[in-house]
Amino acid sequence: MRAAALVTLLAAAPASHAVPSQRWRIESPPSHVDFGVRLLWLHTIRGRFEQLAGAIEPRADGRVVVDASVAVDSLAMPSQRLRRWVLAGEFFDAARYPTLRFVSAPVARAVLDDGGALDGQLTLRGVTRPVRLELLPARCTADACTIEAHGQLRRSEFGMTDHHAVLSDRVELTLSIAIARMPD
Numbered sequence: 001m002r003a004a005a006l007v008t009l010l011a012a013a014p015a016s017h018a019v020p021s022q023r024w025r026i027e028s029p030p031s032h033v034d035f036g037v038r039l040l041w042l043h044t045i046r047g048r049f050e051q052l053a054g055a056i057e058p059r060a061d062g063r064v065v066v067d068a069s070v071a072v073d074s075l076a077m078p079s080q081r082l083r084r085w086v087l088a089g090e091f092f093d094a095a096r097y098p099t100l101r102f103v104s105a106p107v108a109r110a111v112l113d114d115g116g117a118l119d120g121q122l123t124l125r126g127v128t129r130p131v132r133l134e135l136l137p138a139r140c141t142a143d144a145c146t147i148e149a150h151g152q153l154r155r156s157e158f159g160m161t162d163h164h165a166v167l168s169d170r171v172e173l174t175l176s177i178a179i180a181r182m183p184d
Contacts, residue, residue, distance in 0.1 A: 023056065024055060024180065026068055028052040049070045055182070065104055067104075069100065075092070101123045143180060145178070147175070148176055148177075153171050154169045
């Protein structure tokens with residue numbers, strides 16, 4: 001569950017008509033990261049992180065880097081009891097690790113515009129691991145874009161090993177990221 005927050009992290013990308021030297025910021029709201037983890041392989045526990053921040057930074061070589069953070073305490077879930085459990089030490093440990101952070105490897109703008117793999121490093125619970133997100137083609141106007149991405153991660157890779165008999169290790173992620181051009 002906690003791994004899904006990754007998203008963190010989070011993938012966002014400028015439109016093909018964006019200026020390569022332009023910076024973009026993640027707009028929150030409406031950006032969010034949804035996750036799901038199987039409970040007893042019958043039911044899926046779902047949550048949504050509603051507070052994201054970050055930017056897409058241009059590089060001199062024409063590629064871009066996505067740098068995004070998620071506020072762990074922005075987690076929304078259908079049950080407050082379940083939310084408290086997920087934010088506790090055995091999962092996200094929000095008191096000690098209040099943010100998740102994703103920093104992408106430099107990527108060609110075309111991947112962000114047209115869709116494809118976005119590799120990067122996710123830091124969750126003080127552990128940094130590689131993560132791959134699959135981007136869908138961006139939906140853009142001249143000054144704003146919405147990016148959808150999917151991915152998965154393993155809870156155990158981020159130190160979340162409790163409840164392995166009843167919770168799947170695999171966490172499914174769905175990201176919806178709104179970005180806007182930063183003023184010059």
